[in-house]
Amino acid sequence: MAPTLLAAIDLANYTKSTQGLNPQALSFIGNVFARVTPETVDDALLHLQETVGRYSTYLGVATLPSINDVVSLLDTGAAKVFITRQQLDQLLDLKIDQDRLVLTLPGNTKQEIIDTIAGTVVDVYCHQVKDIELVEAWLNEYNIDRPDVFVSFAAPDLDGVLRISKQSAIPILPAESLTTDTKKEPGLISVAKLVMANATSDRPDGLFSTLVTDERGVALGLVYSNEESVAESLRTGSGVYQSRKRGVWKKGESSGDIQELVSISLDCDKDCLRYVVRQKGRGFCHLATPTCFGQYSGLSRLQQTLQSRKASAPEGSYTARLFNDPQLLRAKILEEAAEFCDATSQKEIAFEAADLLYFALTKCVSAGVSLEDVEQNLDAKSIKVKRRKGDAKPAFTTQAAPVDGVADGVGAKEAVKKATSVPKSKDDPIGLQNGRIAMKRYITVKESAETIQIALQRPSQRSSDQIIAICHPIIDAIKSRGDAALLEYTRKFDKATSLMSPVLKAPFPESLMQLAPETIKAIDISFENIRKFHAAQKEDKPLVVETMPGVVCSRFSRAIERVGLYVPGGTAVLPSTALMLGVPAMVAGCKKIVIASPPRADGSVTPEIVYAAHKVGAEAIVLAGGAQAVAALAYGTESVSKVDKILGPGNQFVTAAKMIVSNDTNAGVSIDMPAGPSEVLVVADHTANPTFVASDLLSQAEHGVDSQVILITVGLNETQLAAIEEELHRQANALPRVDIVRGAIDHSITLVVDTIEEGMRLSNQYAPEHLILQVENAESVVASVQNAGSVFVGQWTPESVGDYSAGVNHSLPTFGYAKQYSGVNLGSYVKHITSSNLTQEGLRNVGGAVMELARVEELEAHRRAVSLRLGVP
Numbered sequence: 001m002a003p004t005l006l007a008a009i010d011l012a013n014y015t016k017s018t019q020g021l022n023p024q025a026l027s028f029i030g031n032v033f034a035r036v037t038p039e040t041v042d043d044a045l046l047h048l049q050e051t052v053g054r055y056s057t058y059l060g061v062a063t064l065p066s067i068n069d070v071v072s073l074l075d076t077g078a079a080k081v082f083i084t085r086q087q088l089d090q091l092l093d094l095k096i097d098q099d100r101l102v103l104t105l106p107g108n109t110k111q112e113i114i115d116t117i118a119g120t121v122v123d124v125y126c127h128q129v130k131d132i133e134l135v136e137a138w139l140n141e142y143n144i145d146r147p148d149v150f151v152s153f154a155a156p157d158l159d160g161v162l163r164i165s166k167q168s169a170i171p172i173l174p175a176e177s178l179t180t181d182t183k184k185e186p187g188l189i190s191v192a193k194l195v196m197a198n199a200t201s202d203r204p205d206g207l208f209s210t211l212v213t214d215e216r217g218v219a220l221g222l223v224y225s226n227e228e229s230v231a232e233s234l235r236t237g238s239g240v241y242q243s244r245k246r247g248v249w250k251k252g253e254s255s256g257d258i259q260e261l262v263s264i265s266l267d268c269d270k271d272c273l274r275y276v277v278r279q280k281g282r283g284f285c286h287l288a289t290p291t292c293f294g295q296y297s298g299l300s301r302l303q304q305t306l307q308s309r310k311a312s313a314p315e316g317s318y319t320a321r322l323f324n325d326p327q328l329l330r331a332k333i334l335e336e337a338a339e340f341c342d343a344t345s346q347k348e349i350a351f352e353a354a355d356l357l358y359f360a361l362t363k364c365v366s367a368g369v370s371l372e373d374v375e376q377n378l379d380a381k382s383i384k385v386k387r388r389k390g391d392a393k394p395a396f397t398t399q400a401a402p403v404d405g406v407a408d409g410v411g412a413k414e415a416v417k418k419a420t421s422v423p424k425s426k427d428d429p430i431g432l433q434n435g436r437i438a439m440k441r442y443i444t445v446k447e448s449a450e451t452i453q454i455a456l457q458r459p460s461q462r463s464s465d466q467i468i469a470i471c472h473p474i475i476d477a478i479k480s481r482g483d484a485a486l487l488e489y490t491r492k493f494d495k496a497t498s499l500m501s502p503v504l505k506a507p508f509p510e511s512l513m514q515l516a517p518e519t520i521k522a523i524d525i526s527f528e529n530i531r532k533f534h535a536a537q538k539e540d541k542p543l544v545v546e547t548m549p550g551v552v553c554s555r556f557s558r559a560i561e562r563v564g565l566y567v568p569g570g571t572a573v574l575p576s577t578a579l580m581l582g583v584p585a586m587v588a589g590c591k592k593i594v595i596a597s598p599p600r601a602d603g604s605v606t607p608e609i610v611y612a613a614h615k616v617g618a619e620a621i622v623l624a625g626g627a628q629a630v631a632a633l634a635y636g637t638e639s640v641s642k643v644d645k646i647l648g649p650g651n652q653f654v655t656a657a658k659m660i661v662s663n664d665t666n667a668g669v670s671i672d673m674p675a676g677p678s679e680v681l682v683v684a685d686h687t688a689n690p691t692f693v694a695s696d697l698l699s700q701a702e703h704g705v706d707s708q709v710i711l712i713t714v715g716l717n718e719t720q721l722a723a724i725e726e727e728l729h730r731q732a733n734a735l736p737r738v739d740i741v742r743g744a745i746d747h748s749i750t751l752v753v754d755t756i757e758e759g760m761r762l763s764n765q766y767a768p769e770h771l772i773l774q775v776e777n778a779e780s781v782v783a784s785v786q787n788a789g790s791v792f793v794g795q796w797t798p799e800s801v802g803d804y805s806a807g808v809n810h811s812l813p814t815f816g817y818a819k820q821y822s823g824v825n826l827g828s829y830v831k832h833i834t835s836s837n838l839t840q841e842g843l844r845n846v847g848g849a850v851m852e853l854a855r856v857e858e859l860e861a862h863r864r865a866v867s868l869r870l871g872v873p
């Protein structure tokens with residue numbers, strides 16, 4: 001179908017909202033044209049990666065880059081790329097689909113334009129045509145009736161736009177000339193008017209029948225629209241329609257079952273609209289079913305069931321078991337894939353395909369991936385220019401599976417079993433080809449310093465700007481709406497839909513601390529070791545120094561009165577963090593200790609956290625996580641007490657929110673440090689035990705896919721290196737969190753160095769959260785540690801002892817911040833106050849210096865405060 005509109009936008013300013021235009025509105029109506037220069041190609045590629053599938057028709061890119069760039073842009077999702085005449089032949093030689101190329105005319109005389117159109121079949125872009133009449137004339141003259149001419153306008157009006165589109169040319173409008181704000185219409189073109197100007201209603205009341213579907217194309221229901229409701233939809237980014245009885249109505253306004261708008265388009269004869277929406281809440285129909293035609297079926301139905309099982313699975317549910325046991329799920333997918341390959345009759349194939357899809361979708365839902373995401377991926381793949389050859393990996397071809405019932409060697413099941421078994425040695429080709437869990441090796445003497453520095457970068461996270469942009473509205477909502485907003489976000493992010501109060505106040509009921517005796521014992525031992533180590537950090541008396549006779553200076557400490565302790569609970573619940581933050585707060589003598597942690601889906605907190613909170617004397621547990629919990633602690637709500645300092649690690653949202661509130665002078669709150677995804681760096685030489693080294697690396701890799709682990713080997717040969725790598729692969733595969741480990745290991749590396757000096761130089765450069773020294777005379781190496789959160793010395797000191805029970809704190813700076821921050825310690829909970837105490841003699845001794853400096857600064861009152869006391873002029 002012909003696109004309704006192209007709007008020219010400057011990629012660099014894409015997110016900047018132009019006058020009265022909701023920039024998203026361009027994506028709702030389909031087509032975006034972006035001007036890219038060779039310098040901004042990388043930005044464009046990034047933008048395309050992020051938006052792939054978001055534009056319902058296509059995203060055109062006007063650019064004059066190299067052939068390679070053109071191919072990359074097409075590959076990444078640009079529907080059409082604008083090229084020069086010189087590039088055309090080369091691109092056609094590469095067999096690039098002509099439909100995806102638009103020729104940019106060089107000179108633009110009428111004759112040139114006509115010659116080019118006549119001689120080629122690709123679309124044409126005229127960027128210097130200023131006169132609509134001229135374009136109309138040659139479109140008519142050459143009887144061009146397909147939308148193959150793109151025309152840009154400097155200052156269009158609606159009439160001009162409509163005239164040119166009636167001629168089947170596609171007008172490209174500058175974003176600044178469009179508006180979604182109906183009130184600001186004068187001088188600007190309303191996007192709704194533009195869409196509807198092309199449409200003709202076939203109904204006596206002038207309304208347009210409107211089919212509402214989900215992103216998969218499943219019909220949700222039939223409603224009506226007109227320009228007014230379309231304008232409101234584009235402005236708000238939601239489903240808004242025209243009721244024949246009630247006028248304009250926003251879907252879900254009273255029921256809460258709202259819709260996020262994805263796109264609006266016209267049908268082929270332009271008398272009917274289609275709205276694609278993301279339906280929230282119970283469904284589209286007023287009878288609370290997903291569609292007005294009843295329940296979903298097929299894959300949509302399966303997805304709905306899996307998503308609800310993930311939110312709250314009934315006891316004994318098999319799907320819940322699969323969610324909780326990634327190893328089992330992996331085995332079932334492989335088993336079903338093999339059965340599917342071996343199926344022969346139509347009935348068997350349908351049966352096995354259904355099983356395979358069930359397990360595959362369970363994996364998707366478990367990872368938060370939807371069918372819509374998968375289909376978007378398929379669409380993105382369908383427009384790829386560079387295609388992979390498509391050969392199967394050797395592991396899956398060495399044992400041929402039966403074809404058409406003729407067994408050739410072993411069956412698919414056997415092949416899968418072999419392909420996925422753990423290899424015995426590094427020479428095992430199957431193991432190497434198939435999903436080996438291994439860190440990339442760098443031999444540092446063979447690489448440039450820059451390469452090593454790049455390799456040592458932490459896994460890329462979403463840009464801090466993006467995270468901050470997500471956190472700001474959350475923080476504002478907590479500030480303005482307190483508990484109500486806090487509950488809303490907890491229901492949204494932590495799925496605790498039944499939670500009624502955001503706070504659990506002390507004294508905590510015994511029933512919430514029911515634990516096995518061995519767990520109580522472990523918590524008690526750890527508590528006591530952490531207490532001892534932090535109590536030893538106390539300054540038992542003030543520091544007193546007499547700087548001159550009679551001039552006594554002193555410094556004493558006071559506990560910060562109110563502290564908020566964030567205990568993470570997203571990917572794993574960490575009661576040990578409650579101890580690490582709570583015990584020093586108790587030892588320091590903080591009067592008010594408030595713990596915050598995301599609740600479980602049923603609204604409860606784990607009994608271990610309640611027990612730890614009880615032991616450290618916490619006043620309350622805030623049942624919330626993320627930016628909302630940080631904001632509640634910083635500003636207070638009806639039921640959450642405001643605190644003076646927030647401590648504790650967390651994900652990017654927690655860390656960004658901590659930074660935001662600590663920068664707000666009205667909040668009056670400080671923070672400990674940026675403590676994000678866990679890291680460890682192990683330095684190992686020939687004395688290190690490969691089993692221990694691998695286990696230490698994996699202990700931090702299992703925290704999250706954003707964790708990073710680094711191994712620096714000192715003077716190891718190939719056999720010794722291979723032994724560690726073999727151990728890593730073997731142990732990783734035996735872990736319940738193997739999928740998380742695989743993600744973390746993907747961006748983890750081994751640096752092979754010759755000397756311990758070189759190893760320590762690189763370690764100090766990286767500044768790891770945890771540093772493990774498994775080297776000869778490890779104790780003597782500690783002297784060369786310059787930057788690290790916490791050091792673990794020798795082969796009998798696994799990092800996990802520090803995580804739980806040794807006594808040191810595990811809340812530590814990550815992301816290289818060990819260069820300037822300490823980990824949490826007793827000092828984190830106190831502030832120092834200084835005092836001066838002078839005798840008359842003391843004032844005489846120091847008074848001259850004070851008066852002279854006050855004179856220099858021309859602060860006479862300062863000078864007199866001394867001179868009047870000493871009776872001098």
Ligand SMILES: NC(=O)c1ccc[n+]([C@@H]2O[C@H](COP(=O)([O-])OP(=O)(O)OC[C@H]3O[C@@H](n4cnc5c(N)ncnc54)[C@H](O)[C@@H]3O)[C@@H](O)[C@H]2O)c1
Nearest residue numbers: 493568569570571598625626649650651675677678811812
């Ligand atoms: N450096 C340290 O000392 C240290 C210690 C322990 C843990 N950690 C790290 O802490 C991190 C804990 O992270 P986590 O995710 O498991 O738990 P978390 O409690 O930090 O984060 C969970 C919260 O994030 C918020 N959130 C999730 N997705 C969101 C989104 N799209 N938009 C807005 N908010 C969103 C939700 O509110 C949720 O409650 C891990 O990376 C772990 O390695 C670090």
Ligand SMILES: N[C@H](CO)Cc1c[nH]c[nH+]1
Nearest residue numbers: 574576577678679803810
């Ligand atoms: N290693 C984490 C700090 O990066 C802390 C922790 C808690 N539980 C297990 N480990």
Ligand SMILES: [Zn+2]
Nearest residue numbers: 678699700803
């Ligand atoms: Zn840990």
